[in-house]
Amino acid sequence: MNGNYFINLMIVAITSSLVSNVVLSQFLGLCPFLGVSKKVKTASGMGAAVIFVITLSSLVAGVVYKFILTPLHITYLKTIVFILIIAALVQFVELFLKKFVKPLYEALGVYLPLITTNCAVLGVAINNVNDGYDILTGVVNGFATAAGFAIAIIILAGIREKMEYNDIPKPFRGMPIVLVTAGLMAIAFCGFAGLI
């Protein structure tokens, strides 16, 4: 592992979190992004849960892909295997937290089943495969992607909290104004394009 490798890791991290932000550029994970961003508190809880699950799942998925699927030439089964792993992992994490880290379970537990069908988790695992990352780069990619998700959702929650008392035109109340806000955030994040 030389210096180049670590620089590469950094580039991957910055790209996944900011330049091609998982929600604002790749459109993965929109449901919780729009749904759980009403208050900064719940948004940060969701962000933390997502970071936890995605990092763990990209690790396990990477390991399974490298040591089980590739040697047996059944890489085409990655979709099925990954989704099974993710579902099982989330279930296991919920059980584990409930037993051993009760305060964390109280804080994050509600969001965990939500993350199972979240596009972002499966999307990250498949991206790792498509881009040919090794396990460590895959984990870093996962962590950075989730961090980008957390950043985006917390910013949106902050804006939504501020917008609560604004006089929004009737047709735009509820979802449409949130989407417009997300669109403007997406434009802002486009500014990161020249970062790398």
Added chain:
Amino acid sequence: MKSCIERLFNGIIKENPTFVLTLGMCPTLAVTTSAINGLGMGLSTMVVLALSNLIISALRKVIPDKVRIPSYIVIVASLVTVVGLLMEAYVPGLYASLGIYIDLIVVNCIILGRAESYASKNKMLPSLFDGIGMGLGFTFALTLIGAVREFFGNASIFGLTGPKVYGTSIPVLLVELVNKIFNPDSSSAFVRGLGDFFTGEFASFSPIGILVMAPGAFFVLAILTAIQNVIKAKGEAKGKDMSKIQSGCSSDCMSCHESGCSRRLVEPEKTEAKKTEEVKEAVTEAEKPAEEVSEAKTETVEAAGTQDVKSGKEDE
């Protein structure tokens, strides 16, 4: 057979997944950068949806209740893998432009929701047509959104650009037209401008590029939902039941895993009404004895009069 046709209409018009139920927003926003992409994505989702509905309906008596969600997911994932491999082989261009969103059909709310709400409770043939109907509705919606975004954002329709199609952004066109009218250097600029319009020389015109990029998707969806809200408000003003029209996943996600998007598809009014009913029942049960007690109290107070304060208290 009648119910099958009804299922088709339901999916395309009455309960259109995108315009009415607002499900599956991830692929809707991501894939509709052009009409062809939208069409391709919609059709592949339709195939997966129809087949998964069929298989799940066939196996509905066999799958035990506790493991039904994981088994549905496995069935859908297998179908998606098959469809993905077929697309990679026969339409590689489309496969390349859709990218990972083909694999992400697995976690599309519509498929799991339909499986949970309809296919697991109905016979094979209606389920199949339900899947086809929903899929067609989804395809129609995606193609429409994709066409609009492509037309205004990329100056093309279904990949066709140039003089064949007047595909450019209308506001820019109008501005150029007015500019040409008032441009003193050119004679009969108005005619020239109109001529340009009809012969399609749009060298100086540029489309609204942002519409085919990420932010544009959010804006298009926002406007769509706003239009839907207007229609909903007008319908409610006239007294029609508009509860089927949702406005996106704006509900509190805290109870999503309990109810799930699927519950919304079952009979949304019933489930919501059921919950409020249960709360109401619990509360009316509580109120009844309280009312009886208070009635007894007021009777005692009136009977005893203002003097018997203590006896009134004992009755309590």
Added chain:
Amino acid sequence: MNVTGILIAVAIVAAIGLFIGIFLGVAANVFKVEVDEREEKILGVLPGNNCGGCGYPGCSGCAAAIVAGEAPVNACPVGGDAVADKVGEIMGVKAEKKKRMVAFVKCQGGCDKTHEDYHYTGEQDCQMIAFIPNQGPRSCNSGCQGFGTCTKVCPFDAIHVVNGVALVDKEKCKACGKCIAVCPRGLIELIPYDAQFAVACSSKSKGPQAMKECTASCIACGMCARNCPAEAITVEDMHAHIDYDKCISCGNCREKCKRNSIIVH
């Protein structure tokens, strides 16, 4: 047809599925959290709308507290006596009958009874009253400004701003206490459901000043207190208070009040 390939694929996916199934099954047993079954039963009996009126975080919090012995069996104000009886059955304790209470806004100074000192166009939030010039646009500074923050927090749709002042619908009110917590002037209090009369004023201004501020304000003249046969009324803080433990609902106070401050509940 590469049969070996197919067999390997099937075998691997089946193996992964089996492994996950066994793993989760074992994990569920190893990581099992002991839950008292009474808690589940109580949770089933409670209304389930998580209003927090009991003082515990949601119905599951209340169930846990009841089982732990921290909360009495009649802790749920929404469920009332019926739910208290059922919970008492589960816990094996007799439930005490609680008097049904409802919230009451001690102010009737709406648009018809008060006037505006100035026209206010800022945020309609009661929590911001402290920052508004002269504590709000209404002439009376102790009363309800009508911005409606209490209406936003009520989970039962029992309180609304009617004619510029908050009004509780006593049929819908479940005494959960959320509006009471949010009113910055402390205008809302719990009174018995079957209380017949209530003082609808919290004015802290002296008599002449109070008369200028609102046409129905209490001027602390004391007529009600002097004429109460049960000695249930006291005058504190420049307005009257009814003690509902003593009140016999005779109505003398309302008759004697010249300002119409005491109203029929």
